[in-house]
Amino acid sequence: MTHERFNENVGAYLLGALPAGERAAFERHLEDCGECREEVATLRVAADALPHAVEPVAPPPALKASLMKAVEREAAGDAARARPPRWPAWPALRLPRMRPLAAGLAATALLATGALAGYEIGRTDGEGARTLSASVDAARVGPATARVTIPRDGDQAVLRVAGLPATGPESVYQVWLKRGDRVTSQSLFTVGADGTGAAAVPDRVEGADAVMVTREPAGGSRAPTDRPLVTVTL
Amino acid sequence: MKDIRALADEELMGLVGSGDPRAFELLYDRHGGPAYSLAYRIAGRPGVAEDVTQEAFLAIWRSGERYRASRGSVRSWILGIVHNRAVDALRHHLVHDRRRAGDAALEYRPSPDLPTDVEAIRREEGGAVRRALRALPAEQNRVIELAYFGGYTHTEIAEMLDAPVGTVKGRMRLALQKLRYELGEAVA
Numbered sequence: 001m002t003h004e005r006f007n008e009n010v011g012a013y014l015l016g017a018l019p020a021g022e023r024a025a026f027e028r029h030l031e032d033c034g035e036c037r038e039e040v041a042t043l044r045v046a047a048d049a050l051p052h053a054v055e056p057v058a059p060p061p062a063l064k065a066s067l068m069k070a071v072e073r074e075a076a077g078d079a080a081r082a083r084p085p086r087w088p089a090w091p092a093l094r095l096p097r098m099r100p101l102a103a104g105l106a107a108t109a110l111l112a113t114g115a116l117a118g119y120e121i122g123r124t125d126g127e128g129a130r131t132l133s134a135s136v137d138a139a140r141v142g143p144a145t146a147r148v149t150i151p152r153d154g155d156q157a158v159l160r161v162a163g164l165p166a167t168g169p170e171s172v173y174q175v176w177l178k179r180g181d182r183v184t185s186q187s188l189f190t191v192g193a194d195g196t197g198a199a200a201v202p203d204r205v206e207g208a209d210a211v212m213v214t215r216e217p218a219g220g221s222r223a224p225t226d227r228p229l230v231t232v233t234l
Numbered sequence: 235m236k237d238i239r240a241l242a243d244e245e246l247m248g249l250v251g252s253g254d255p256r257a258f259e260l261l262y263d264r265h266g267g268p269a270y271s272l273a274y275r276i277a278g279r280p281g282v283a284e285d286v287t288q289e290a291f292l293a294i295w296r297s298g299e300r301y302r303a304s305r306g307s308v309r310s311w312i313l314g315i316v317h318n319r320a321v322d323a324l325r326h327h328l329v330h331d332r333r334r335a336g337d338a339a340l341e342y343r344p345s346p347d348l349p350t351d352v353e354a355i356r357r358e359e360g361g362a363v364r365r366a367l368r369a370l371p372a373e374q375n376r377v378i379e380l381a382y383f384g385g386y387t388h389t390e391i392a393e394m395l396d397a398p399v400g401t402v403k404g405r406m407r408l409a410l411q412k413l414r415y416e417l418g419e420a421v422a
Contacts, residue, residue, distance in 0.1 A: 011406030012388045016321050017381035019389070043407070046414035048310040050382050051272045051317065053363040059270035063284050068259060071295050075255045169255060 001025070003033060010039050014047040072169040076190070079219035128152040134211075134232040141165060141229050148201065148211050148232045157201040159211060161230065164191045167215060174216045175199045176224060179208040186211075188220050208234055243308035247301045250294070258295050265309055266291070269316045276320035276383055286323050290316045321385040366416035374409035377402060 006029045012018050013026050030037050134146035144163035151157070159175055167173060167190055175186040184203060191197035201211055213230035238246070238260055249257035269290065274283035293315065294301075305311045367375055373395075380386045380394065388406070392399040 008400065008403045008407070011408070011410050012381065012403050014410060015378065015381040015406055016317055017386065017388045017391065017406065019387050043410040043414060044306060046410040046417065047382070048306055048313070049363045049366075049413065049417055050378070051268060051313040052359045053367060054268075054271045054275040054360070054383075056267060056357075056360070057271045057274050059266055059287060060280070060284065063270070063288055064259075064262060064266065067262065067288050067291055068255070070292060071255050071258055074295070075253055078253050 001029075003029075003036070006033070007036055007039070010036060010043060014040065014043055076169055076172070076218050132232050132234065134230045137227070137229050144195070144230070146213070146230045146232065148205075148234075150205055150234075154204045154206040157205050157211070159199045159201060159213070159230075159232070161189075161191065161195075161197045161199075161213070163195045164197060164229075165195065166191055166193070170218055171215050172218050172220060173197070173199070173213050173229075174220050174224070175201060176212045176214065176228075177201060177203050177205065177208050178210045178212060183212075183224060185220065185222070188216075205234055210234055244301075244303065247308055251300075258291075261294075261308075261312075262291055265312050268309065269312055272313055273316050273320045276317070276385060277323055282323050282327065283320075286316060286319045290319050317382075324385040362417065366413055369416050370409055370412055374405050374412060377405045378409050378413075381406060 006026060009018060009022065009026050013023065018026060030040065129152060130150045132148050132150070134148070136144045136146060138144070141164055144161060144165075146159060146161040146164075149158050149160070161173075164173065172188045172190055174188050176183050177186050186201045186203060187199045189197045189199040199213075205211065211232040211234065212224070212228035214224040214226050214228050216225060238249075238256060241249075241257075241260075243261070243264070246257050246261050250261055266287065270283060270287045273286040273290075274280065277283045277286060290312070294312065301308060301311050305314070367378065370378070376395070377391060380391045381388070386394070388399055388402050392402045395402065
């Protein structure tokens, strides 16, 4: 098609009246044609004014709510992936013992409430597992409860919580393992609307002093930035 | 730290690009109303208008659509995305429920979060554009209505008006030229 023929399409292009194929062809032409680009820029001002002619109608509040829910969920997910806490035992996790969650189990699978249900269901608890209750800083989190279930060989302990307040998009709960003065990050989790949640303790707990939970900024921290909200003495 | 509400749209877009949900929320508060109004006018149905608006803003959040200052104001850019999606929705769903100007009683509810003077400015801007459209020759006004708000292609419009495609394209171009002139005069 010649330049003159393309040029005829400037108006239709700006009004969105070109079918997809013609539009793509016109955009390719624009890359090479200064004259058409200039005319498009000039007339675009008029096309951009057209939406202002419509009668204003307020969107339903549910639209924003639904949109922000998706956005905040994705923002939290991005933050977790960008700065994962240290998981020294991650490569050593014996995946066949867990019910497979998904191929390519990623760090963020441990950032979830429901995801750990699969983790737990995989373990048939007739294996001499121990369950320890936590002490909770009720002044800061209210009447929450927590417990850690430790399998017989001390590997893959699971922390379960109930009644913890929701963190909101800016923060996350982080699980730590304390051994002497060394405190290592284990995982991140959030709680569901009912305040329940679960998290993994990938490192072996044998010989460790305690499992702790603190609230940290979304994405986790390299070390606890505050006193523990939940402590399970081992 | 500067109050995010004091930021211009372009700066806000920078924060949105870095994944800041608060900046995105403010962007929606500023432009969601006009976006939805346009989607509703084109799609004619609240459900489709909601889907179009939500998908457009999600696409903006996910940065599949990148804002460039050369594309005009952030608002025009957003409305352009909404317009494309609304027209696509019309074409793919074959919803030939095309509203003509002034048809259904559209409920006007001012956006609750914006200061009333912003609403007043919008109404005035809207008035200027509507006046400029009315000042166009009837056949130019018609092609703009059918193309931009109706989502019809030039071929479809040529059939509807029983006119050659070349004539229809010519009218579209003339209409935009005249509109630009009228709006320029209004500002002067």
